[in-house]
Amino acid sequence: MDAQIRVVLVDDHPVFRIGMAALLDSLDGVSVIAQAESASAARTLFSGRGEEARGDRSTSESRDGVADIVLMDLDLGDGSGIDLTRELVDAHPGLRVLVVSMHEDDEAVLASIRAGARGFLVKSAPPEAVERALRAVSAGEMILSPAVAERAMGYLMGGHRAVHVPFPQLTPREREVLDLVAHGLDNTAIARRLSLSPKTVRNTVATVLAKLSLRDRAAAIVRAREEGLGSDGSA
Structure with missing residues (x-):
């Protein structure tokens, strides 16, 4: 049997986490091993300290070499998912981050990829798209939602000029x-x-x-x- 894809959910919306956890746990070979409701809880989780991040296994099981993928929101209330992505990827090189966000603007996508994310989906993506993205990222591929990929291709083909984004220091x-x-x-x-x-x-x-x-x-x-x-x- 194929190895389980072990997932950590990082999102400050409990309803979204509950729904996403139910979806992922229903997929063959996928297991949600922990959840974090904030950037600070995620940092605690991956440092192996405390119980702030709740999951159906102990927080220590989400250390390097155990968690495979993090599903990351960009707006975490107490911090930026982009900054957290960069921290986790730097600290855990084998970890892969799939951003799942309400935002689909080019600046958010580019900032996520630059921070080390391996994919970007919008929260409105259908279940089959979430599964496809999860398995692709697990296999080492880069994945973008169709609308994001189309715009990215447009930029590569020279069909669009770079757009000025005000206040890039803001999330x-x-x-x-x-x-x-x-x-x-x-x-x-x-x-x-x-x-x-x-x-x-x-x-x-x-x-x-x-x-x-x-x-x-x-x-x-x-x-x-x-x-x-x-x-x-x-x-």
Whole structure:
């Protein structure tokens, strides 16, 4: 019998983790061995300390040489999945990361691949696409969703020019929140728009202000609009 593909899920949305774990555990030769709900929990998990990352086996079983693939979200509440991908790949060279994100913009894809991810899927991908991607990454292949692959081919063929991405130091979610701030939405309205808690939005705005060295929300609006955010049709 083929060896099991041992998977760790890193995502801050419990409903998504539960659904993805159920899907993966239903596949032949695939086992979800652990889950982490934040960047800090994932770091603890792969360092072998503590019980923050919950799974159906002990956290120590997800150390180097045991976990094969990490399904990684980009927005983890307490950190960037891109940064975490880079850390895990550097620390565990045999580990393969498959990004599964709500975001499909070119900057997010390129940043993920540069960080060492072996594939990129959107969360709306059908179950058969998830299975295909998982098995391809396990076999050492690079996998992209069809829409992402088509755009990437367009760039390679010279069909598109590079697009300016404002504030590349921000994560896709931070940029999305900043765009809505620039539209004049308050935290409650942004939370409703993005299906987040007001606290998460408040923390994200604070992170954006810190990263951009801005003193307050008004300054953020001015700076964001200078970079083209907050214009009609960008929300």
